[in-house]
Amino acid sequence: MNRRPLSAALRVSAVLLVLLLTIAFSNPPASAQSSGALMNAMTGELHRAMTGLAKQKDGQPPPYYISYSAHDQYSLNIMAEQGAIVSSDSSHDRAADVVVRVGDPKLDNTHGTHRSSAINTVPLPLSDDAGAVARSLWWATNRGYGNALQTWLQVKTETQVRAKEEDTSPDFSVEPAVSAQEKPAVPAKIDRGQWNDRIRALSGVFHDYPHVYASFVLLTNTDDTNYFVSSEDTHVTDPHQLARIVVFATTRADDGMDLFRAQTFEARTPAGLPAQAELVTAIKQLADSLEQLRNAPVTQPFDGPAILSGRAAAVFFHEVLGHRLEGQRQRGNEEGQTFTRDLGKPILPDFLSVADDPTQATFDGTYLSGYYTYDDEGQRAERVQLIKNGVLQTFLMSRLPIASFSTSNGHGRSQLGRMPTGRQGNLIVTSTHKVPESELRKMLIDEVKKQNKPYGLYFEDISSGFAVTTRTSPQAFQVLPLIVYRVYADGRPDELVRGVSIVGTPQAALKRILATGDKQEVFNGECGAESGSIPVSAIAPAMLVSEIETQRQPQGTARPPILPPPGINAIAKPAANTKVEAN
Structure with missing residues (x-):
């Protein structure tokens, strides 16, 4: 973010x-x-x-x-x-x-x-x-x-x-x-x-x-x-x-x-x-x-099929897509304007739709951090249908007009001391191509075999990331997964790995989604950008993608503590490298 x-x-x-x-x-x-x-x-x-x-x-x-x-x-x-x-x-x-x-x-x-x-x-x-x-x-x-x-x-x-x-x-x-x-x-x-x-x-x-x-x-x-x-x-x-x-x-x-x-x-x-x-x-x-x-092995760079859990997909969409649909990014000589000329054109598979609805206070019993009723320019919050059946409809607007849209849709948001800009509230991804997550896993293994890869990846949790939207830098993104597994095509148990970063460019990444799960999950967090840090939420189902690119995170050189913590006579035996169920 x-x-x-x-x-x-x-x-x-x-x-x-x-x-x-x-x-x-x-x-x-x-x-x-x-x-x-x-x-x-x-x-x-x-x-x-x-x-x-x-x-x-x-x-x-x-x-x-x-x-x-x-x-x-x-x-x-x-x-x-x-x-x-x-x-x-x-x-x-x-x-x-x-x-x-x-x-x-x-x-x-x-x-x-x-x-x-x-x-x-x-x-x-x-x-x-x-x-x-x-x-x-x-x-x-x-x-x-x-x-x-x-x-x-x-x-x-x-x-x-x-x-x-x-x-x-x-x-x-x-x-x-x-x-x-x-x-x-x-x-x-x-x-x-x-x-x-x-x-x-x-x-x-x-x-x-x-x-x-x-x-x-x-x-x-x-x-x-x-x-x-x-x-x-x-x-x-x-x-x-x-x-x-x-x-x-x-x-x-x-x-x-x-x-x-x-x-x-x-x-x-x-x-x-x-x-x-x-x-x-x-x-x-x-x-x-x-x-x-x-105790998990360090990952190697990878390019192949993967599943993002609902929570991971929510963060992914917030970073990769949501920031590029903010209104002010469609004007100015510095902005990359990734989707500015794509109004009325498909930018996602036709089974996906995306809305931003800050007026929704809860989802399936979970309170949404991105909920608000009036934005920071005194405008009433509105539900905005950003993408319908894969086709781009509009942008998230503050009171800064752009060539295609002259009025606000209630998304002018800021931290105290900053000028409001168009920002996300509750980004909601829905799908018409839904399958049970067990079936999604089978589809992943089939795709791994089809591409002749030894394994695919399963991203269970993602923390945050950043999106570059200016022309002076590559139009790229990076997100930081926390829990990642290798899913082997030969039936071996899933293997936890560490040190993974997802990287790529938005237009390529968003068109590689093949199907989604049948259950949406919520990510709540804080998002930092030019108008400051604001609370946001994202909701999405699990996603199967045909190709995702990863790289290794920086390694670090400091060693673990030489002495055990006070009150601990010996460092406990490491836990087994087995999968932990998501909350």
């Missing part, structure tokens, strides 16, 4: 960093106030800013658009390692993004590479003090207007001296005003002591696994309300709640290769998270798989 390749060691660090930095912390007082006063203060200062700046006498152009987007967030964070709590924090945070546009929707200060010139971020008072809130917004608006004016002059100069752009679409779409006043999120009532005990106990499961050298279990709960007002008379109060348990563990093989596993569990509130016994079982399975991985 990141755009740039990482070494194996840095990938582990990046996972830790994303998990710890993208999730906020707090446990609010039960009597947390509704913040109608916050919306009133934002609306009043916005009107004052637009009115006052329109009356300037110095000849400077006034802003044609201003928006305030404030996040009022209560969060809780409990983290444990090795059976002990290492942090148990709560906080209440408020901050606002102030966006100022100068020029007009056809051409403004955000043009081309200048999109970030429109945004300023400012912390807001935690109390509903209208005067204090207004003064914070005033200062950010004043600073933002100055930045916008300066960049607007640059934009006008550049348009005069540079060659005509391929896509001359406007810089901002004209949308009708939106009014949606939902009740602010009510902070969940959480028994802090009970959850401290639960997370502590879950982290202690790793005590029985001496080769798991580092691990943590993290509970986060966020109750967030977004208040959005704009000079177009849009007013949105949008609550969002998410509870999540993250389990992360690492080991190192004798040859120096670092290995990790991660798993998350999501619900709207902590009460909806799995029972303790279910979590313990899942953690034991995760730890067992790490013990097996460190």
Whole structure:
């Protein structure tokens, strides 16, 4: 999901960093106030800013658009390692993004590479003090207007001296005003002591696994309300709640290769998270798989048939296809525009369809991280049919138009402090060529024999990856599988291998899908791109592909620990190299 390749060691660090930095912390007082006063203060200062700046006498152009987007967030964070709590924090945070546009929707200060010139971020008072809130917004608006004016002059100069752009679409779409006043999120009532005990106990499961050298279990709960007002008379109060348990563990093989596993569990509130016994079982399975991985043989480069499990296929589609269907990637001289000219043409086999539906909160009982009702530009979220029977229909649109589409479809998303762009929410892959997964395995073996290969591959779990979409680099992707098996054509038992990376180019990879399983699976995670880190989900059935290319991951040179962990007299015997059932 990141755009740039990482070494194996840095990938582990990046996972830790994303998990710890993208999730906020707090446990609010039960009597947390509704913040109608916050919306009133934002609306009043916005009107004052637009009115006052329109009356300037110095000849400077006034802003044609201003928006305030404030996040009022209560969060809780409990983290444990090795059976002990290492942090148990709560906080209440408020901050606002102030966006100022100068020029007009056809051409403004955000043009081309200048999109970030429109945004300023400012912390807001935690109390509903209208005067204090207004003064914070005033200062950010004043600073933002100055930045916008300066960049607007640059934009006008550049348009005069540079060659005509391929896509001359406007810089901002004209949308009708939106009014949606939902009740602010009510902070969940959480028994802090009970959850401290639960997370502590879950982290202690790793005590029985001496080769798991580092691990943590993290509970986060966020109750967030977004208040959005704009000079177009849009007013949105949008609550969002998410509870999540993250389990992360690492080991190192004798040859120096670092290995990790991660798993998350999501619900709207902590009460909806799995029972303790279910979590313990899942953690034991995760730890067992790490013990097996460190003793598995290292893979060799491979090019041949494979099956991706539903979860693995979901990550694969998110990386390989989803990013290339984001609207802003269809314009600009830097973008590769992989599918820009393919509207109305087949880009997948005709038995596959793909939609993105952020309005869907759950799937088969699983809460979806990519669920939201209004995007970060105040637009109502929409279900978008991206591909129907293999044929490309549309793109994921923010309020940045492209040649074929002039309006938003509710997918303008961003992290606080970033300008929204078209992003994925819940990417959903469906199929009309479905077979039971046992039959899919038989089809894999038949394809292996047909290609005269000794084995095919089965990808049980994939962590993440990156997609290159710019013209200056090859239009390629890489995804990082965690659990991979060789499936032998001669009937030998499946063999776990390690050190595998899937690589390739999207147009070739997507057309090699032969059939799918009959059960869809969910991937929940965080996706990082130019508009920041956002929660996403992907849903897909298992996929049989005629050809997939893999390469070896970086090996690493550090040896495993010389001394055993404290309290362990001898390193336990390695677990047998047998298949672990997926959760």
